[in-house]
Amino acid sequence: MLQRRTIIANPTGLHARPAALFAQKAATAGSTITIARDGEAPIDAASILSVMSLGLAHGDTVMLEADESAAAVLDALVELLETNLDAVPA
Numbered sequence: 213m214l215q216r217r218t219i220i221a222n223p224t225g226l227h228a229r230p231a232a233l234f235a236q237k238a239a240t241a242g243s244t245i246t247i248a249r250d251g252e253a254p255i256d257a258a259s260i261l262s263v264m265s266l267g268l269a270h271g272d273t274v275m276l277e278a279d280e281s282a283a284a285v286l287d288a289l290v291e292l293l294e295t296n297l298d299a300v301p302a
Contacts, residue, residue, distance in 0.1 A: 216276045222297045225269040230297035235260040241282040
């Protein structure tokens, strides 16, 4: 299993639009990717409702985990979380 720890960079956290972009990318992995706030149970990163239920805010630290076949998608998800998604055009 691969793991990546990162910090939420979006100034308004993962509200609906950033969470949707994140979940859509996670769904392209072909295998399960999970996301978890430190100390909490991991959830399916491809589920927008689950991602939004985490209530992730700017500066929160999260752990992403996936099997090795999803390494490229995992890296892309880290890049998304480290980006101001409110500044990215829809």
